[in-house]
Amino acid sequence: MQNITVIGAGIMGGGIAYTSALNNFRVVLHDISEDRLEKSKSEIERLANNSEKRGFITIEQKHHLLENIRFEISLEKAVAQAQLVIEAIIEKMNLKIELFKKLDSLCSDETILATNTSSLSPTEIGSQTSRPEKVAAMHFFNPVHKMKLVEIIRGLETSDETIEIIKTVSEQLGKESVEVNEFPGFVTSRMNVLIGNEAMNMLMEGVASAEDIDKAIKLGLNHPMGPLEMGDLVGLDTRLSTLEYLHKTLGEKYRPSPLLVKYVKAGRLGRKSGRGIYDYQ
Numbered sequence: 001m002q003n004i005t006v007i008g009a010g011i012m013g014g015g016i017a018y019t020s021a022l023n024n025f026r027v028v029l030h031d032i033s034e035d036r037l038e039k040s041k042s043e044i045e046r047l048a049n050n051s052e053k054r055g056f057i058t059i060e061q062k063h064h065l066l067e068n069i070r071f072e073i074s075l076e077k078a079v080a081q082a083q084l085v086i087e088a089i090i091e092k093m094n095l096k097i098e099l100f101k102k103l104d105s106l107c108s109d110e111t112i113l114a115t116n117t118s119s120l121s122p123t124e125i126g127s128q129t130s131r132p133e134k135v136a137a138m139h140f141f142n143p144v145h146k147m148k149l150v151e152i153i154r155g156l157e158t159s160d161e162t163i164e165i166i167k168t169v170s171e172q173l174g175k176e177s178v179e180v181n182e183f184p185g186f187v188t189s190r191m192n193v194l195i196g197n198e199a200m201n202m203l204m205e206g207v208a209s210a211e212d213i214d215k216a217i218k219l220g221l222n223h224p225m226g227p228l229e230m231g232d233l234v235g236l237d238t239r240l241s242t243l244e245y246l247h248k249t250l251g252e253k254y255r256p257s258p259l260l261v262k263y264v265k266a267g268r269l270g271r272k273s274g275r276g277i278y279d280y281q
């Protein structure tokens with residue numbers, strides 16, 4: 001395995017591309033938006049420069065990783081050599097299915113198709129392709145270059161071989177992996193969105209300020225990040241999409257907080273829009 005194509009140059013796609021290139025894969029990063037591709041290129045260069053300045057990577061590694069990534073607006077060209085495709089577009093099933101149908105027709109029969117979905121069903125995505133045994137979820141965490149875990153989700157038809165290849169690639173990316181049988185939200189999102197949603201409800205009810213809710217959870221419960229700052233990091237729109245899906249599939253306790261819905265309607269999406277629960281401008 002040498003060639004990875006990442007689809008979607010947002011928060012996660014950029015991070016997956018960076019980490020893959022740093023670990024000697026040849027990476028093509030594709031997005032439907034030229035603007036997003038350019039922003040992602042600058043972000044990857046900024047991260048590489050910072051990592052080099054802080055001594056996390058050498059100057060040779062920096063050059064090597066930047067040389068290893070190609071930014072490509074044509075989907076057909078982006079997947080021409082791909083052995084593994086990692087999809088990281090927005091969390092909407094209809095868009096993911098539309099994309100996987102295209103990937104299925106454009107990629108070689110051998111190519112493994114992975115989704116970085118936070119909650120959706122790789123079985124459903126795989127069923128829309130002619131290769132459900134080669135489809136699984138490969139769930140990375142934000143920021144990808146720092147977070148140690150890849151949660152690997154086996155769809156109903158995913159083959160043992162596909163799971164083994166994804167485990168090996170995860171190791172080559174310097175990650176630990178866990179294997180999870182498909183169920184909405186897997187292990188991590190199912191737990192995490194519940195904590196984040198409860199924090200939004202507490203903020204709405206005036207239980208405490210955002211700063212104090214985050215401080216209480218960090219210092220009192222020993223979480224490395226507060227749930228509200230985590231929501232801003234993930235993106236409140238992404239968080240809302242996950243909650244809507246878990247509300248539909250797992251029931252009432254996942255009903256999105258009205259305050260979260262209001263923030264998303266206002267375009268306050270978190271760090272990526274400059275303002276969410278906190279202000280980043």
Ligand code: NAD
Pocket residue numbers: 007008009010011012013030031032033036087088089090091092095099116117118119139140141142233234235238272
């Ligand atoms: P994002 O909004 O930052 O980026 C999504 C990107 O996908 C955008 O650049 C958009 O232009 C692009 N895109 C949309 N449709 C496309 C298409 N058809 N083809 C190519 N590109 C397309 O989103 P994100 O936060 O990076 O999330 C991506 C995926 O990763 C989602 O499924 C999300 O649930 C999952 N995820 C997110 C996080 C997180 O912390 N943000 C963590 C784990 C998993």
